[in-house]
Amino acid sequence: xxxxxxxxxxxxxxxxxxxxxxxxxxxxxxxxxxxxxxxxxxxxxxxxxxxxxxxxxxxxxxxxxxxxxxxxxxxxxxxxxxxxxxxxxxxxxxxxxxxxxxxxxxxxxxxxxxxxxxxxxxxxxxxxxxxxxxxxxxxxxxxxxxxxxxxxxxxxxxxxxxxxxxxxxxxxxxxxxxxxxxxxxxxxxxxxxxxxxxxxxxxxxxxxxxxxxxxxxxxxxxxxxxxxxxxxxxxxxxxxxxxxxxxxxxxxxxxxxxxxxxxxxxxxxxxxxxxxxxxxxxxxxxxxxxxxxxxxxxxxxxxxxxxxxxxxxxxxxxxxxxxxxxxxxxxxxxxxxxxxxxxxxxxxxxxxxxxxxxxxxxxxxxxxxxxxxxxxxxxxxxxxxxxxxxxxxxxxxxxxxxxxxxxxxxxxxxxxxxxxxxxxxxxxxxxxxxxxxxxxxxxxxxxxxxxxxxxxxxxxxxxxxxxxxxxxxxxxxxxxxxxxxxxxxxxxxxxxxxxxxx
Numbered sequence: 001x002x003x004x005x006x007x008x009x010x011x012x013x014x015x016x017x018x019x020x021x022x023x024x025x026x027x028x029x030x031x032x033x034x035x036x037x038x039x040x041x042x043x044x045x046x047x048x049x050x051x052x053x054x055x056x057x058x059x060x061x062x063x064x065x066x067x068x069x070x071x072x073x074x075x076x077x078x079x080x081x082x083x084x085x086x087x088x089x090x091x092x093x094x095x096x097x098x099x100x101x102x103x104x105x106x107x108x109x110x111x112x113x114x115x116x117x118x119x120x121x122x123x124x125x126x127x128x129x130x131x132x133x134x135x136x137x138x139x140x141x142x143x144x145x146x147x148x149x150x151x152x153x154x155x156x157x158x159x160x161x162x163x164x165x166x167x168x169x170x171x172x173x174x175x176x177x178x179x180x181x182x183x184x185x186x187x188x189x190x191x192x193x194x195x196x197x198x199x200x201x202x203x204x205x206x207x208x209x210x211x212x213x214x215x216x217x218x219x220x221x222x223x224x225x226x227x228x229x230x231x232x233x234x235x236x237x238x239x240x241x242x243x244x245x246x247x248x249x250x251x252x253x254x255x256x257x258x259x260x261x262x263x264x265x266x267x268x269x270x271x272x273x274x275x276x277x278x279x280x281x282x283x284x285x286x287x288x289x290x291x292x293x294x295x296x297x298x299x300x301x302x303x304x305x306x307x308x309x310x311x312x313x314x315x316x317x318x319x320x321x322x323x324x325x326x327x328x329x330x331x332x333x334x335x336x337x338x339x340x341x342x343x344x345x346x347x348x349x350x351x352x353x354x355x356x357x358x359x360x361x362x363x364x365x366x367x368x369x370x371x372x373x374x375x376x377x378x379x380x381x382x383x384x385x386x387x388x389x390x391x392x393x394x395x396x397x398x399x400x401x402x403x404x405x406x407x408x409x410x411x412x413x414x415x416x417x418x419x420x421x422x423x424x425x426x427x428x429x430x431x432x433x434x435x436x437x438x439x440x441x442x443x444x445x446x447x448x449x450x451x452x453x454x455x456x457x458x459x460x461x462x463x464x465x466x467x468x469x470x471x472x473x474x475x476x477x478x479x480x481x482x483x484x485x486x487x488x489x490x491x492x493x494x495x496x497x498x499x500x501x502x
């Protein structure tokens with residue numbers, strides 16, 4: 001058996017509960033139903049608990065108490081029929097609507113429910129692994145985690161334990177190739193950058209330009225730590241131009257200040273490459289990093305089937321959001337953007353992938369205005385207040401409770417020292433303490449803040465992006481440098497993620 005699932009329901013949702021039980025049992029779960037009025041106890045012990053919210057269920061206090069216990073254990077997977085809203089204490093964990101579902105396995109709503117159950121199972125397994133004192137300071141031995149059948153299929157390897165070994169081996173091999181490769185020529189001024197990315201294994205030694213500018217950055221994290229300076233250092237315009245050649249005339253804003261340097265706010269896209277230039281510049285690239293196993297057991301929710309997974313971020317007085325907020329775990333992907341366009345939103349704009357590929361990758365070549373349009377569509381679809389995060393919220397989430405974010409390394413972030421030279425699929429590295437992916441590198445991310453603090457929201461023409469991209473140096477990632485861009489500007493190194501009020 002894969003684990004035990006309990007289904008809480010009332011008599012008006014019995015048919016839905018039967019279908020849920022049948023499908024889960026067919027997949028190998030041990031399933032038991034509990035109908036309102038059938039038992040007196042408020043306690044339900046199971047690895048995952050499905051609650052079917054219905055009109056009768058909202059009046060069953062003992063069932064609500066049982067669901068509340070499952071919510072406290074973070075193993076609750078809510079669904080609903082009849083269009084009812086959950087009780088107030090459950091409103092942050094919005095249920096998937098199963099009206100009209102007849103047990104079809106290809107229904108995306110069913111996949112949504114299965115994902116929620118897997119997440120609950122993972123939390124139960126992690127809780128079981130935590131040692132509990134049973135004697136004078138002596139914890140019991142940890143139980144070995146069991147991989148589910150769906151985990152095996154998803155990883156596509158015979159034994160789940162091979163995954164971390166493969167990841168480590170990939171890093172060692174990549175590092176060895178980079179160290180043994182002859183130094184590549186430095187790209188000449190005005191020369192078009194390599195654009196192509198591939199998932200195929202390298203056919204020749206990987207050659208990567210090693211020109212590093214992180215040592216020249218005025219906000220280098222190591223230097224700041226050495227001088228015990230708690231205030232964020234300033235990145236000057238001169239070092240900014242050297243540090244961010246891909247940014248062209250974009251304005252770099254130092255962390256913690258809204259001062260904007262002098263320079264053109266926009267720069268033209270590079271000229272199109274000819275076939276001969278592309279063939280000469282495209283270098284062999286290593287395979288994509290293996291997808292990390294998701295072990296995050298915090299609060300995650302999704303407001304609709306096409307909606308991004310959201311992680312709850314604890315509040316902080318420094319960001320004026322004491323109750324906390326939610327942030328999408330990954331950068332918004334091309335697939336999620338496509339769902340918006342297919343639903344009549346996002347201004348019907350279909351962004352280019354600049355030759356990097358689309359599957360699983362963050363949506364790039366989207367302006368601040370485009371990103372704001374996606375948040376508007378998401379809000380109208382879900383009835384929840386989605387928006388772009390502020391720079392303070394974004395930085396608070398990236399720090400994850402630490403004074404400064406960890407130093408970026410090529411095996412856990414995608415930046416100019418990494419070998420790929422292109423955006424990677426969202427979530428290619430392990431999640432942070434708050435369950436977020438790619439808060440360092442991959443693509444710069446739009447925020448809600450105006451570059452000019454003196455401008456109002458209505459006349460703000462440039463906005464701040466943060467976090468660094470695949471072409472940014474390590475100092476930009478560690479220092480959380482801000483980049484000022486025109487709100488209408490679209491670039492191949494810029495995407496976004498969304499926030500939601502709680």
